[in-house]
Amino acid sequence: MSGYLPAPEPVPGCAACVRLREEGNAARKRGDVSGETDVRVLLARHLERAHR
Numbered sequence: 001m002s003g004y005l006p007a008p009e010p011v012p013g014c015a016a017c018v019r020l021r022e023e024g025n026a027a028r029k030r031g032d033v034s035g036e037t038d039v040r041v042l043l044a045r046h047l048e049r050a051h052r
């Protein structure tokens with residue numbers, strides 16, 4: 001796990017969180033590091049806006 005920023009924790013049952021996590025997983029599987037980072041930023045922003 002070293003070298004990675006901590007992944008934001010998706011909220012169970014939130015469709016937007018689930019979708020973003022799936023996108024992040026898909027990006028990671030195809031080796032798209034910048035895509036994975038983008039999704040992580042989007043998820044963090046969504047968590048800030050929707051779950052606080």
Ligand SMILES: [Zn+2]
Nearest residue numbers: 011014016017
């Ligand atoms: Zn959410």
